[in-house]
Each structure stands twice: as C-alpha cells, then as structure tokens.
Amino acid sequence: MNPYKSQSSSAFWKTAISDFSMFEIGPLWVPKFEISAKHKVVTFGSCFAQHIGNALKARGYNWYISEPVPRGSSEDLKKRYNYDVFSARSGNIYTTSLLKQWVEWSLGIKDVPDEVWQSEGRFYDPFRPKIEPYGFESREELLCSRSKAIAAFRKCILESDVFVFTMGLTEAWFNREHEYEYPMCPGTAAGEYNESLHYFENQDFKTVYRNLKESIRLIKAENRSVRFILTVSPVPLVATNTSDNVLLATMYSKSVLRAVAGQLTKEIKYVDYFPSYEIINSPVFKGVFFEPNIRGVSSFGVNFVMDHFFRCQELSFGKKVNRPSKGRAEKVDTDVVCEEELLDAFGK
C-alpha cells in the first residue's frame, strides 16, 4: 500500500493526459468557490486579463465596471479610450508591486504622485501612458482623470465579490527618488528615460510574493467578503531588460509568477488559481492556441480557456452557466490593449 494507490486518475499522466486527445483533457481546475451571476467580479492585471472580463460579460456574469463610459458610446470609442478594458481605467497592471501601488493609492495609504509627462503640447500619465490615445489636454485634466481612476479602483476593492488578478511580469521600472513604479519603462510608451531618475528591477519570488500577499491583505481588510482568483498571463514577454535571451527571461518571469500564485493559493483559503497559463503554454496543447508569432493568443485559445473556466465552475457547483448566444463565442476580439507590445518597436 502506498499513497499513490488512493490518488484519482487525474493525478497520473497516463490516465489524465496521454490517454486523451488534447481537447478532451480536463477538467484542470477544481474551483474553491462558486462564481454566480450575482457576484460582482472585477478584473485587473496584464493584457490577458482583458479577455476574462469580456468572457464574463458575454456569458451573462456581472463583470463590474466602476468607471463606466457614457451611455451610447460605440465599441470603437470605448476601445480607443480604454474604457471597459479592466474594471477601472487603471491601464495594465503587470506586476504585483504595481498592484500594491494601486491598492495603496486607492486606500489612501500612500500619496498619489503628481508626476506628469509632457510631449508636443499634450500630457501623458506615467502610470497609464496610453490611457488616452492623444494624451490629455492639460495637466489638470490628467490629474483629474487619474484621481477618478484611483477612486474607481477603490470602488472595485470595496464592492467586488471576486477580484481577479492576472499576473504578467516580474520586470519593473521605478522612480529612484520616490520609489514608485511605472507600468512601462519611461521613454517607451511616453516620457523620457533617464538613468539617474529611473531604475530597473527584475523581481524575485520573495518580492513578488510579498507584494501580492500584502495587496490581498489590504483589500481583504477593506472588504471581508471578497475572494481572489489569480491567473498568470500565458503571453510571453515582448522584450526583456535583462541580459538573458527573451525566452529565458519569459520562463523565469512566468515561473516566479506561477510559483507565487501556487503558494498563495495553498496558504489562503479565499485565494484560488485558475490555470489559463497551463492551458495555453503546456506542451500538451502543442502551442495550438498561439498565433503564428508564438506570442499572441488566438481567439480560439481565449475561448478554449474561458470555456474551461466556466465548465469547471459548472462541474463543481452543478449550475448551468449562461451559454453565449450562437455566434457570440465564435469570434473574440483578441486585439487587446497591450502597452508592453510597444517595446517591440525598439527591437533591431
């Protein structure tokens, strides 16, 4: 007798994986808690997180948007101005340190910086450099918008039932003097890079873990009923600032992020992990969910991931989830807002 004898078939590669075609594998996730249509679900994080919000909405879930766009706005207008991308107009939050920064700003724990970048008569938010397609008209307008986004983020903390965070990167850029973080290296999306003002850090496990755990603690302290779902973006890095090949840098980042997600899921009962990363990236799926550049995730891949998400919920909690109407899930807008992709322009 040994412990493996009592393991289920899903614990063994042969009976869980190699005996099946790749599309029959699963379920990969046994959710810790149910998400129902009445739960307010907020989404933040890296580019891939945008798919989660859209998928929730398409299936009739309550994807909570705390910074809504005026009624009657076209989809094109929303997209150009980055509305309905995340639950507040935060822009991409790639790192756990950036998440903590947003949490601390919105809860008044840390002061919000007043740094503003200016170029050709327009003003750009260092913390949301592409949030407006043409920049802001004035410094005042920018600061007002930033305040509004921070207030909206706070609303998400206070009112959400489920907080979904998609971790994207370990590589981060900071202001030397004030120690606050930028989502993008200054001088890439906007602004100007200055070695004396800015520094780079490729965060290790301890740092990523500490920042995420603290973010969760702070949010939970304000909202006792909130639960968390962590995911790791399966999208490789566009570029690395380390001396490693970008493939290695990607593997490092994703490994650290995955390990942190796993550790916190183990430690904290109201934190769960959904394996979108594994579905897209595991060799089992042979890379079929990637676009030809082996970086972008295809609409088929997005749908497969999200179908898996909802199917696992259904299997665990026995409820019928809303199916999108015919044709709605067939085409997913994979043209997500991805500031990180701007780094591609600097490649030789």
Add this chain to the structure above:
Amino acid sequence: MHLENKMRICILGNSHLGALKRAWDRIGSEYDNIAIDFFGGRSNTLSGLVVENDCLVASNQGLKRSIEFTSGGISSVDPELYDVFLVYGLGFHLRGVPLSKGYSSAFLRDFARERFASTISYYLVSGLRTITGKVTYVGHVPLSADYDEAEFSLTDDYTAVFDFYKNVIEDMVERVFLVRQPEETMLNGRSTKSEFAKNSKRMAVGASNDNALHPETDVGHMNDDFGELWLRNFLKQVA
C-alpha cells in the same frame, strides 16, 4: 418656392417640425420678407432623402407624399431655390454628453462627434453639403419637458453643453451653425418648461392622425407656442 425680395428658407425636420410649421401658419403673415418651405417626415423617414441631380429627393413613395404634403406640393429639395437651410430635430439631442463627470475633453469631443454623426440631422446636413455650400442651421430636439424625469434632463448647464456641441459640429461640417433653444422656454437651463409640452400635436403629413394630440406622458414634443418662440428666435438670427 422662389420669390424675389424674400429670404427663402428650407426647413427639414421630423415630428418636431410640426410645432414650427403650425407656428408659421400663425405668424407667417408678419414676415413679408421671408418665405419658408417645410419638408417633414415623421420618425426617421427623412433618412430616405437621397441626393439625385443635385437635389434631395425621396427614395420612397411614402416619404414623397409626406414632403409634398408638408411643403404644399413640392416633391424635392432644390438647393438653388433657397438661401438658407435648417434641419430640425431629427434625432439630435443635446443630452447625454457628461461634461462635468471627469471625462477628457478629447473623449467628449469624439463622443459628441459620434453622437451627432449617428443622427439624421447630420445625414441631411452632410447630404446638403454635397450639393450646396449655403449656410445650414441645425436645431436640436427640444429639451425634454420638466416633469421631474431626471433621466431626460441635461446633467450640465445648457449653455455649456450647447457651446460644446457648437464647436464640435462647426468643426465637422463647414458653414453649419447650431441654433439655441430660446431662453424663455427653458427651466433652469436643464429642461423645457412643462407648459410647452402640454397639448403638443402630431405633425400633419396627410395621415389620419394629423394634428392629433400627443399622449400626456409625452415629454419630448412641444406645442405650437413653443414652436412660435423657437421660430421667432431663429428668424431673428437669419433674417
């Protein structure tokens, strides 16, 4: 209708045009120097006007009958016959642009452009612009009546919203000017005084319910007294 020594005005509109037309029937004789032709179609039927041989013509019989009825027999809009144009109502509402809610000015401009571009008002204005460079005025749908229907009231001051749209529209199309709703018809710059919504009537287009009263719950259509104030105000600007 082209009459010498008179300013010739062409007014195109949807159901809101009824109040103006009936007002003109009342006061027209006071304006010796002005001739007005009304081309009306209820709801969104004027979207059926198309450019043909440098005129606006009806693309279907129903619309043709409607504009012939409202104009007194004219079946197409020949810009050569007019000095000035007005498009009135036609889906262009001032409400819905939240100036004071922290949206960026660039977003609000694009939002307002999209809103106007989606209206039949814009469709006609841009259609006219392909066949004439003459000045065209745009009259927005009257502000909803003050019946405490908060969702229909402006959320910002009328002048602020008006000026905002004025800049947007005049930037979109050349020689197009937005016309204000008369001050005396408004309540607190947010809605139309409720007295002007009482006893509003359907525009006569040759249908069986011509000039029938709108339901009492209708807060969007205004009566002939409103039409008169609006028209007098407009004529002061153009004549």
